[in-house]
Amino acid sequence: MQHYTIIPVILCGGAGSRLWPVSREMHPKPFIRLSDGQSLLQKAFLRGAQLPDVSEILTVTNRELFFKTEDEYREVNVRRLATSFLLEPFGRNTAAAVAAAALYVAAKQADAILLVLPADHLIADQSAFAKAVEEARRLAEQGKLVTFGIQPVAPETGYGYIEADGHRVLRFVEKPDAATAAAYLKTGRFYWNSGMFCFKATTMLEEMRQHCAGILDAVQTCLTQSRCVEGKGLTQCELEPDGFAKVPDISIDYAVMEKSDRVAVVPCDIGWSDIGSWSALGELSTADANGNRVEGEALLHDVENCFIHSDGRLVGAVGVHDLIIVDTPDALLVADKARAQDVKHLYNQLKASGHEAHKLHRTVHRPWGDYTVLEEGDRYKIKRIVVKPGASLSLQMHHHRSEHWIVVQGMAKVVNGEKEFFVAANESTYIPAGHRHQLANPGVLPLVMIEVQCGDYVGEDDIVRFEDVYGRA
Incomplete structure (x- = not known):
């Protein structure tokens, strides 16, 4: 039998609204750190990386989360696996994400099997998970779209269910009420729908062509218009926004899994939880x-x-x-x-009212490091800024505010108007409104500084970027 390469595909998105206030739009559930210091995203990466014969991890995530995701992977990617990213300009549900992944992989490796893993789940038993994946792989090689059914331990009403006879899926059912869930458990035929899948890229494309051709065509068109950059062990494709906006917003369950006659299930007991509350x-x-x-x-x-x-x-x-x-x-x-x-x-109320607490923490991550808002009032804002070694902010200018920079750790390289100079720890400099300026960390240790902003307006959108190595507008 032909040997198919397996590529874990991590879906990293969503708001994690039930885990507010730690989970925010720009710091969603996958980035929550557990007591062992690892985030759910890092655990998902390792879950795929520790499987046999895996040499690449593909991630589908929001464009704004790319650098944060890359940082998370860098901490745990000890094997230096190749990483590829499909970067969405905004969320379009799992059918779009799966279609993009299948098209991207099939164009490079027609003999590849995708293992789709949500980034915000927890699996306690890696050994049992690896055995389930191997079983799913054998079914996928036979042309099946495989889902993983979790052995239920309680009549949960927060999960969808799969009714099965062995590997054969009889039906998918929506989240039940308590009485229905209890009845499901008694039959022994129902499993929690984990949202994890395993299939040949070509099989999924065939089934999408049959059941949701509109989604597939829209994603295909979007991909052909998208910009892809390849580097050493890293590939990133930014999905073109106008084309991606035309992709229907629907889950892969509704679009394909509930319609296809090629679906199989692998029942498993792997210590799974979606950490849903x-x-x-x-x-x-x-x-x-x-x-x-x-x-x-x-x-x-x-x-x-x-x-x-x-x-x-x-x-x-x-x-x-x-x-x-x-x-x-x-x-x-x-x-x-x-x-x-x-x-x-509560999260939905905050989002509807435009309150920043649905989107950002006081500490906000950027490609170059992070900043924390220490205090904010009428006409002023105070931040603690941390710049990674070797990183720099964009060359920029503010119309409505001036800035005072005080270095407390490391060395800062500063561009201020026509001048370029260094500012050491316990030294400061002043950036007048309207001046082009740039901050960089030329050292090997993090640069830590306090920034005091003063002016008529101190919002984050008062910024004009002239040069930016991170591709931001």
């Missing part, structure tokens, strides 16, 4: 004698069955029970544990 995330922590799970620093008195997460501040709780308390520098969540799924309503 703070309750699920809290279960990963060890409970104390009173059932409390704490991440961070907390003082508790007469507290039972609570989950408390704090990024830095001390949390005090007295006489409360069955609560979720999540504290971040700019937002605090207090929720009844039984209503964990409803956190998404």
Whole structure:
């Protein structure tokens, strides 16, 4: 039998609205770090990288998350696997992402099998996962579109289900109510729909051509108009926005899996969770004698069955029970544990009102490093800026604000108008409004500085870029 290359495809997107305020639009659920220091995205990367014969990881993600994703991979890619990126200008659901991945891979390797992995899931048993993938691979080689069915341990109402007879899929069903879910469990024929898939790229393209040709044609047209750049071990393709906007917004389940007669399922018990709420995330922590799970620093008195997460501040709780308390520098969540799924309503309210807390944290990641807003008021803003070694910000100018830069660690290389000079630790410089300027870190250690902005307007959109190595407008 022909040997097919297997390429893990990581889908990294979504808002993770049920995990607000840690998850934001520009810092979605895959980037949440667990107690071992690794993010869900890094775990997904390693999940694919540790499989036999894998030499490349393909990721489909938002253009704005590319540099952040690249940084995450760099920390764990010890094997120096090749990484490829399909960069979406905005979300268009999983059918578009899968179509783009299948077309991209088929054009390079007609004998490739794709293993589609959501970036925000957790799998505890890598060995069982590898065995399930090998079983799925054999079915995929036979021309099947394979999905992974998770052995249910409770009548969950938050998951879709797959009814199966062995490997044969009988039907996909929507998220059931509690009574229906309990009835499903009793039959022994139903599995949770994991959202993971395995198939030959050519098989998926054949089925898309039959069941959702409009999606496939739109993505194909978009790809032909897209810009791809190849470097050492890294390829990135930016999907052309106008063409991508014409792709229907629909899931791969609806578009193909529920219609095709070539679908198979691999039932598995791999310690899977989609970490769909703070309750699920809290279960990963060890409970104390009173059932409390704490991440961070907390003082508790007469507290039972609570989950408390704090990024830095001390949390005090007295006489409360069955609560979720999540504290971040700019937002605090207090929720009844039984209503964990409803956190998404707060996120949706913030987004509808245009509040920045749905999109950004006070610490914002950029290709060159990050900045943290320390304080903001009428006509001023104070930031802590960290620039990676060897990195530089764009050559830019602001119309409405001046900036004072104080270096506290490292050495800064500064362009200010017609002058170019260095600023060492415990030194400062002043950038008047209207001056072209640029900040760079020529050293081998992170550059840390405090920036004080003053002016009529200190919004992030008051920026004119003249040169930018990261391809931003």
